[in-house]
Amino acid sequence: MKMIKVQTGGKLYIAGEYAILTPGQTAIIKNIPIHMTAEVKGSPEIKLFSDMFDYAVGMTEDNNYALIQQTIVTLFDYLGKSAEAMPPFELSITGKMERDGKKYGIGSSGSVTVLTLNALSAFYDLNLSADLLFKLASYTLLKMGDNGSMGDIACIAYDDLVAFTSFDRPKVAKWIAEESIQEVLDKDWGYRIERIKPALPCEFLVGWTMQPSISRDMINLVKSAITPEFLAETQKQVLICQKALESADKETVKTSLQKVSDLLLGLSSAIYNDKLKALKAAEKGLDVIAKSSGSGGGDCGIAISFSPNDSKELIKRWQEAGIELLDLEELA
Numbered sequence: 001m002k003m004i005k006v007q008t009g010g011k012l013y014i015a016g017e018y019a020i021l022t023p024g025q026t027a028i029i030k031n032i033p034i035h036m037t038a039e040v041k042g043s044p045e046i047k048l049f050s051d052m053f054d055y056a057v058g059m060t061e062d063n064n065y066a067l068i069q070q071t072i073v074t075l076f077d078y079l080g081k082s083a084e085a086m087p088p089f090e091l092s093i094t095g096k097m098e099r100d101g102k103k104y105g106i107g108s109s110g111s112v113t114v115l116t117l118n119a120l121s122a123f124y125d126l127n128l129s130a131d132l133l134f135k136l137a138s139y140t141l142l143k144m145g146d147n148g149s150m151g152d153i154a155c156i157a158y159d160d161l162v163a164f165t166s167f168d169r170p171k172v173a174k175w176i177a178e179e180s181i182q183e184v185l186d187k188d189w190g191y192r193i194e195r196i197k198p199a200l201p202c203e204f205l206v207g208w209t210m211q212p213s214i215s216r217d218m219i220n221l222v223k224s225a226i227t228p229e230f231l232a233e234t235q236k237q238v239l240i241c242q243k244a245l246e247s248a249d250k251e252t253v254k255t256s257l258q259k260v261s262d263l264l265l266g267l268s269s270a271i272y273n274d275k276l277k278a279l280k281a282a283e284k285g286l287d288v289i290a291k292s293s294g295s296g297g298g299d300c301g302i303a304i305s306f307s308p309n310d311s312k313e314l315i316k317r318w319q320e321a322g323i324e325l326l327d328l329e330e331l332a
């Protein structure tokens with residue numbers, strides 16, 4: 001019997017977090033090569049297992065498995081098939097993106113949704129495009145009441161460095177409530193996902209604070225502080241940064257990321273907690289720009305370094321501050 005194995009990676013924001021919650025804003029989000037794995041094979045009935053929980057379920061309602069179950073329902077609805085009409089399968093998901101019970105903060109509920117779609121796309125030979133994956137995963141999460149921008153999904157579905165311009169989620173949620181899934185998916189939701197090809201030789205580093213932060217709570221805490229000025233200034237710097245990455249303009253990459261970092265610092269004191277302040281301060285005197293990533297308040301920060309020697313020094317300073325290197329890769 002054919003057994004199919006697929007993987008999805010993680011994601012981290014480089015610029016545009018929080019602003020991206022407002023439709024029409026743009027964020028730069030990087031794929032991270034730390035993977036979750038799904039194995040799927042034919043089975044007499046649907047069986048679902050995730051190593052997040054120590055039990056398996058079918059399609060009978062289960063709180064822990066609700067998102068995976070909803071993802072399957074979304075896909076079957078999209079195909080216009082009832083669950084009974086489709087060959088049943090056994091799906092097993094492993095790779096928790098955490099250590100010692102502490103999450104890295106590079107995945108999300110979005111990762112599981114995209115992974116499940118990827119696995120079933122391979123099992124049923126559907127060849128779903130990255131864009132359709134994005135729409136099906138976003139549809140599922142909106143249906144589940146997720147309060148995120150879907151930037152994580154854009155990055156994970158494309159598995160690439162992307163510039164994501166967000167869509168009007170309440171509008172799409174209304175379509176979902178009122179129209180068929182086929183009609184909703186056929187519409188232009190108004191987002192834009194562009195793959196970025198950086199031309200600038202540099203190293204991209206991820207520092208893990210080992211302090212888990214919950215994006216949903218951070219969004220609820222910070223949301224009301226977002227002003228039109230914050231949005232306009234962030235948008236300006238994000239677009240400048242994208243262009244600078246593509247045209248290998250090092251100084252502008254540094255100044256634009258410094259500005260978005262300052263904007264986050266001014267948005268809420270919850271974003272730069274002590275660990276993330278230390279992660280940023282470690283750039284001092286080095287040919288490096290560092291910042292908090294995503295919701296902040298813990299999880300990870302990122303850095304872009306223009307000198308391998310300075311990367312080494314940065315990693316040493318991070319270690320001294322209790323920040324662990326999770327990933328180091330060349331951006332171009």
Ligand code: PMV
Pocket residue numbers: 011012013016017018019020021105108147148149150151152215219293294295296299
């Ligand atoms: O902490 P992360 O990597 O899940 O990123 C959250 C980014 C926010 O803009 C704060 C929320 C969102 O969903 O876009």
Ligand code: MG
Pocket residue numbers: 105213214215293294295296299300
């Ligand atoms: Mg986070």
